[in-house]
Amino acid sequence: MKWIGMGAVLAIAMLVAVVLGPAHVPLSDLLDSPIVWDLRLPRALLALLVGGSLGMAGASLQSLVRNPLADPFLLGLSGGAGLGAVLAIALHLGGPWALPLAAFAGALVALALVFRLGLVGGAELDPRILLLGGVAVGAFTGAVTTAIVSLAEASELRNAYLWLWGGLSSASWATVRLIAVYVPIPLFVLLAAARPLDLLVLGDESARYLGAEVAATKRRVYLAASLLTAAAVSVSGVIGFVGLIVPHVGRGLVGVRHRALLPAAFLIGGTLLVLADTLARVAVAPRELPVGIVTALVGVPLFALLLRRWSAA
């Protein structure tokens, strides 16, 4: 069955992620090595959670805004997160959690802004305005961030950009615990909205006539998907492409019904990010590539392959 296949691929990916790395850990020492237990394993788990969240958020957003090219980072959240992070550095906020918390706060502010903009036409979220608002908020926060970085004198601020480009280097058991506790709620909300999402893709009016509470569903889906994305950005920066192509891969494998698509998107997104992160660590060792580059390099050929299969079918 497809699900067993997806589970198996994920398990293999996790194994590979734990066994391979730029530091040579002989197989015999695998179970004792702190590198494996305290670095690689939490990192693989974080990749699973972040990749899965982005995949599922992407799938639900594409249906919500009725656009197959929608990506969670079109919502302007990454701009808000970047601004939050840069402000944390500029204001010399101390503490090991200052950066992710500030990024999360920034993402929430961006979320609130775009949400408010999306309600401009009335009581109901308008998908087109959501997209445009997201782009606008993203551009605005990006500009403010650039201004702060170029005007400020601390060279550390330039390095803040590198954080935003994405990476799982901050993975630890503490981070994994935090994310593992946080994501089930938005994931649950999205899964509960699976059937209404199936209806929503028909259009607002048709969805209503088939029993969907359109306004409430849109709000819930938007908030849940945004909260997942905000958490992902806060711990791992902007990892593009996952939220965009994983839903399409999922549809190719399990179809368009969200009851199957959303969990599949989680598994596929998690697998993709685990594999991409392993490649990022290993491909140019001892150096490390930004994982966002690898997801694009891995994702694009995969996507092209799928497109060929679908158009042939």
Added chain:
Amino acid sequence: MRSSLPRTHLAGLALALLAGACGRSSPRALAAPAQRIVSLAPSITELLFALGAGPQVVGRTVYCKYPPAALAVPSVGDGLNPSVEAIVARQPDLVVLYRSPHTEAASRQLQALGVTTLVLHHDRLEDIDTTARLLGEATGHADEGRAIARRIDSVLAAPAVPGPHARLVHVVWDNPPIVIGGGSYLDQLTKLSGADNAFHDIATPSATVSIETIAARDPDWIAVLRETSDTMPPDYAKRPEWRVVRAVREGRFLFLPADLFGQPSARAPEAVAYLRHLLDRSPLVVPVAR
């Protein structure tokens, strides 16, 4: 050694050196030692003051903070993305730039406006020799320039420190982890002070690496550049993923003053001595609380 050549020949020599050594120079010759110099890099500013040409410096970047006397010089803004207008407003007869794509463009613009420019590589110890001599000639402080060059040469020519060597990692940023590699000035200083840069095998000046690579290479020390004299461990030392690195767990941090170590400087010999002193004394920083 006092030069007995007349001034015009001096300037001619400076021009020849300019054209030959750096590949980019102004077609307009320097008729006399430069009296109004704008420096667009902190290392250049420092060098100019070290040559005794401080009074001749009329413009600096906002990042040029050493020596303290430099702070009295008006700032013309950013050095890597220069504002030609702000520079020209200082009415310079010589502008010294650090080579980068932006500065090449700025240099051309300045030349079009009739300003003499000098675009320099100034990344490693060897470059200080060349730059000190060049700028010495161009500013009328040829003797000081040669003296600095000789000091740098003798540091470079010093015999290697006998082993065993402490292993060092220069961590510039924590998320993502960025370390200094073999192509850089800091790597040279490390070697001269008798330590090994654990990432000397990476050819570029800096590189992003995984924490596990740092942990696997197990450095004895983590070197951190500091602008202040604060000796608190960096924030990332408390993060669980960094504590897999032994040096972080044991609080083995070396704090290097940024103005001494941050850029190629005439005070390189002092920097080497400072680092060697730190290594020999093996001071332990306040251990990080769990």
Added chain:
Amino acid sequence: MILDLVRVHFRYPGAPGDALNDVSLALANGELVALLGPNGSGKTTLVRVALGLYEPQGGQATILGRAARAWTRRELARVVGVVSQREDNLFPQRVRDTVRLGRYPHLGPWGGERDADRQAVERALERCDVADLADRWLWTLSGGEYQRVRIARALAQEPRLLVLDEPTASLDVRHEMELFQLVRRLVDTEGLGALLVTHDVNLASRFADRVALLARGALAAAGPPVDVLRQEIAESVFGWPIAVSSFEGRPQLTPLRRDR
């Protein structure tokens, strides 16, 4: 009475005039009512008010005796199946999958489909003559087949009332006839009520039990086709010279040429 509109007034927010003015319309089981009128006369608005999407400023709209606005969308979807004018089709789907969406008003967020649901889907596919298309992709269907599939989906809801908004707008003769015949058959054999909004006055006349003619938001006439589709009424509503003839006992309107 499944549907009952009594003296409904409705104006869109910020609009200069009434979209619906003192409109009354009732529909019972086993009745096919056709809603006719020129563009902009308020036909789709009437449907939306009748189905609780908008609150009328005057009068009342009830379904099965209860105010249309008082029904939750889920409850209403178990009673009324709508084939609206427009529908988006974002991702490729098969016929059976889109018909299954009709069962959603009967399903909670978590439960799986039960046998009763599967049977309702199969029945709906058969009743609409699209059972042999069940595994086809929607985008491979002709316009007429696609409309029948949408009716099957509405039927899968197991409603008491079918509402179709211009279902034959771009269909050819054959597919149009098939669709009207299908709706008529469903009304006759399943006892459903049907409200059919259409521009095809003549087919409406032949198939409907009653006809309601809207003009500029008001009801110009309502009743059996022979009473409503009369020359004076038709000409005044449509603003064009009309000749009325008869076919199978039903009035047929023929617009006259004005260019000779």
